[in-house]
Amino acid sequence: MSETLVPQLPTRPEEPASAAPTGWKSDSMQKRIRARYARERRFRMWGLAAVIGSAGFLAFLLVTMLWQGIGGFQRAEIALPIDFKAAALEVTPEQLRGKGADLALASAGLNDVVANAAVAAFGPDGPDYISESAWVTVRDELKARPELLQGRASIDVPASSPIALAAKGDGNDPAVTRVATRLRDEGTLTQGFNIDFLTGSDATDPTGVGIWGALKGSLLTMFITLMIAFPIGVFSAIYLEEYAPRNRWTDLIEVSINNLAAVPSIIFGLLGLAVFLNFLHLPRSAPLVGGMTLALMIMPVIVIAGRNAIKAVPPSIRDAALGIGASRIQVVFHHVLPLALPGILTGTIIGMARALGETAPLLLIGMRAFIVTPPGGVFDPATVLPVQIFLWSDQVSRGFVEKTSAAIIVLLIFLLAMNAVAIYLRNRFETRW
Numbered sequence: 001m002s003e004t005l006v007p008q009l010p011t012r013p014e015e016p017a018s019a020a021p022t023g024w025k026s027d028s029m030q031k032r033i034r035a036r037y038a039r040e041r042r043f044r045m046w047g048l049a050a051v052i053g054s055a056g057f058l059a060f061l062l063v064t065m066l067w068q069g070i071g072g073f074q075r076a077e078i079a080l081p082i083d084f085k086a087a088a089l090e091v092t093p094e095q096l097r098g099k100g101a102d103l104a105l106a107s108a109g110l111n112d113v114v115a116n117a118a119v120a121a122f123g124p125d126g127p128d129y130i131s132e133s134a135w136v137t138v139r140d141e142l143k144a145r146p147e148l149l150q151g152r153a154s155i156d157v158p159a160s161s162p163i164a165l166a167a168k169g170d171g172n173d174p175a176v177t178r179v180a181t182r183l184r185d186e187g188t189l190t191q192g193f194n195i196d197f198l199t200g201s202d203a204t205d206p207t208g209v210g211i212w213g214a215l216k217g218s219l220l221t222m223f224i225t226l227m228i229a230f231p232i233g234v235f236s237a238i239y240l241e242e243y244a245p246r247n248r249w250t251d252l253i254e255v256s257i258n259n260l261a262a263v264p265s266i267i268f269g270l271l272g273l274a275v276f277l278n279f280l281h282l283p284r285s286a287p288l289v290g291g292m293t294l295a296l297m298i299m300p301v302i303v304i305a306g307r308n309a310i311k312a313v314p315p316s317i318r319d320a321a322l323g324i325g326a327s328r329i330q331v332v333f334h335h336v337l338p339l340a341l342p343g344i345l346t347g348t349i350i351g352m353a354r355a356l357g358e359t360a361p362l363l364l365i366g367m368r369a370f371i372v373t374p375p376g377g378v379f380d381p382a383t384v385l386p387v388q389i390f391l392w393s394d395q396v397s398r399g400f401v402e403k404t405s406a407a408i409i410v411l412l413i414f415l416l417a418m419n420a421v422a423i424y425l426r427n428r429f430e431t432r433w
Helices: 027-073 093-097 101-107 110-122 133-142 144-148 161-167 173-186 197-199 212-242 248-260 263-278 287-311 313-322 328-356 360-364 385-393 399-429
Strands: 074-083 152-158 189-193
Touching: 027 399, 074 110, 074 133, 074 161, 093 101, 093 133, 101 110, 101 133, 101 248, 110 133, 110 287, 133 144, 133 152, 133 328, 161 173, 161 189, 161 399, 173 189, 212 248, 212 287, 212 328, 212 385, 212 399, 248 287, 263 287, 287 328, 287 360, 287 385, 313 328, 328 399, 385 399
Parallel strands: none
Antiparallel strands: 074 152, 074 189
């Protein structure tokens, strides 16, 4: 009798071994549960500490800037009596109303007239009490009121930097402090809002500097940057996401764009120096060159943000549009692009904020020049806010310390305004699915 090759099936399945019940009440299990909860509490505490630390550093920065910079928006003024009739300036009221008023007053020796008036009012040290730019204030007053040439007038001129610091309680010379106290007790020295800081340009005297020249240069530079980077970046994102074939060349372009977004900004400054100045011979220190250089820097950021925003549009939108007979370009510009616009704008504003705070590439193309006149166009010499802050922070005079902090406050307000615009545009065009 032969044996079968098929093993015999068990007549009754073996009963599985009974699993031991989990000992939730055991000491080892309770110990593991307590350790798990302790790790979770530590993780929450570390996260909370990180948030508090970040908020603390931000608050310290803002408080320090406000504490040191609030004085930059104030100016100490001295009431200077001037007898214009006795000075006999060789100018006529008609000349003061014409275009050559500045040159006529400078040629007539207005600076000496102001210095002599300071000597007559405060003694031999009088010229040290007033700012070097005091004659500019007198010049503007004469242009506004030509009738002053025939009489006497008391004009509020900016005080010198040591007197201004002493008036704010920050002086380190007891003799200057006594002079400031005496002038204040006599009612000659007063403090008020420094409107010239918002309307003036750079100067060698800290009492006469202004931020408008650098602010206007920043606005013109950002305008050029936006006009170049935004359309090229958006169209590149649309082509790469909607039309580009998936092959090795497209992958190479995508990798290159991603790498360009992480390149240090000074490399783009060297590129702008080599291409725009040395090869194309465009004007140095101009907002045009600065805007083109910064456009090269933020363009990869806009392309990456634009591709992600376009990719986030649901495919059903494209399918529905194609299903009712829309062409490919109608699908892109009538449906995909409007829905992706909030993400594109957010990425663009982030890139613009980065460009506004950049200093290194602009230093390489010469935007650190001493500019005393605000630029009239994109081809005129100009500087920008970060470079102006850098230049003032390198000055030896103590009067530039508060001006530097005040300029930083203006820059922060500019950045907050740009972020506010970004949030408004994102909320206005955002679509919730």
